[in-house]
Amino acid sequence: MESLQVQSYSNSYTVYVGANVRHRLASLCNNNYQTILIITDTTIENLYLEDVKHSFSADQNVHTAVIPAGESSKSHDVYFRLLTKAIDCGLDRKSLIVALGGGVVGDLAGFVAATYMRGIDYIQVPTTILAHDSSVGGKVAINHPKGKNLIGSFYPPAAVVYDVETLHSLSKQEIRSGYAEIVKHALIDNASFFQDVVQHRSIYSISNEVLIDHLLRGIKVKASIVQEDEKESNIRMFLNFGHTLGHALESELGYGKISHGEAVAIGMLFAIKVSEDLLSISLPYNELYDWLKENEYPLRLSYINPTDLLEKMKLDKKAHNQKIQMVLLEKIGCPKAVQVDHSWLLKKLTKFLEEMTVE
Template sequence: MEIPVRAASHSYAVTIGKGILKQAVASHEKLFEKADKIIVLTDEHVWAAQQQYFEENFPHAFHVLVMPAGEKCKTFENFLGAQTFLLEQKCTRKSLVIAFGGGAVGDLAGFVAATYMRGIPFVQVPTTILAHDSAVGGKTAINHTLGKNMIGAFYQPQAVFYDTNFLHSLNEKEVRSGMAEVIKHALISDAQWVEELLEGEHVTQLPEDLLANYLAHGVQVKAKIVEQDETEQSVRKYLNLGHTYGHAIEAAAGYGRVAHGEAVMIGLVYCLLLCERYGKINHLFTKRFLQFALENGYPFEAVHEFTFDQLTEYLLKDKKADYGELQFVLLDTIGNPFVQKIELAECREIDEQLRSLLAEV
């Protein structure tokens, strides 16, 4: 299946399906023929699990750099190391980078491609559920100790090859984390899809075909938004539902200790409490959604590990903040997101509500 992404800077396709890597590479033969060198940037866990499959299905010669896994991939030190590797391989503006891994690898590799010689082409080959979101749309970044994804660029890939065979090696925590972004896509787009998720099987036990359909649906939701707003000036902010408070939890815990999707799920419940005030979401739905999250194994312990004052410095670094005012993506109803400015004092009230709600269930 091919899903077009018609970004303002250029158009490309997301090829998604079981066992599609070899076919997808062949269908982009001109892209690979033009490359004087191909550099595969991956991490130690992905390469250990997927090296054989990748080499069997990728017919071109390449050089590989195996990097640290997780958020350690997105440090200044690793960014410098990747740039050094490209220089040592004598890469030029005709060289091609392959981002082979999950969201962290894709973010890092995309930023490397965006900045090496002021920009060289790259292809996303995501290997996680989480990356169905991050591999599409051209957001690239590394972390700073003072904030997540603070140094980066909007830089679109030439193509995305999403072979769902790669998902077989994911553990339960990785599946659960990735599904939080699927759930987010449902919340901002489709009430019926949300009902299907809430009433369906545990998110870590979905049949393979159903999971693939959900991922394709999520890609379509994101592609439609990116086509309208490539650089997050308006509607692309909707994709940050749950991320403002979630990123604060993730950053306070130290990147990697709380999985990104786990933090987003906490942020989604926080946002639903705000939606009760500013939209038409009722408290019964919020409690039902929280119960769904808990039944699916999403951990909420991190909320109790930090005071609101400790989270505040990370909230105020949110990239959606406007002249010091926090902006949250909220839902009027399921499928109808909007952006709302929220005073810090009200954020504190909602934080207290969240802690009280967690004590009830």
């Protein structure tokens, strides 16, 4: 088992990464919690809930709450029902919530923990590769019908316990989605990390050992940025590399049509093109493109109106007074936020979409 320490504004917590660590969850807690509520979803319930439950001892009161799998559970309604459940289970200020699942469970259970009795401890137990990103950094939230993650807090976990064994039950699409964020962390951090990832031609047959290494390095990138800028006033926006177009694509195509990471993969390709043109440099566009293609990322898009897409990009949280700001790369490992002229961007985007639809 590997571990690393993350410093947040309010506490320091450990991220454990290893095979089968879910069985040791209770022993990795700093406190001997009397009452525990494990929140998970209908998919993970059948796979790992019992293992996590049994890691606690008989004299601890362990309760469980199972939410429907999927983004729609990050709702106000499910949030409120979980708070009621916490009360009914007798959770007090010294109790623990365990978030067992992917990003949806982590965000939702984390927000319940953040606001139950003004905040109690919670532990992230991510079961997707994508959640290596969301489980670290303390961002927790639910959705509002008018927008994603509009209701939330910055509330760091008491620990993150990452069992790579649970990642073998992921679908190919989920593996792709998660690996896109690992590639993103590599691209904004350093060239050798990027090379180490893309030298593995298939992400579907990666060993636990390599997976642990990639996850840990990804988490390190995230953690070091978040430690410096927890509340997202400046450099935390670098983590948004590939997300300006990525989020717009997700929203324009309809959530669920394309996974988050798949959309970010396309967003990264576009951000690299923009970087090359705007900063007059050369980046490994083809290398990334080929690797994505080999790994079956959906790189062929159905027709999308570029003007509509640009409008969505203006809604990006990095935008200032409706001016689009993109994270670009001066070189691998050197991200930079740049305000981009809209008419120039529209031309660029139109051409990019043409290439992606023809292919």
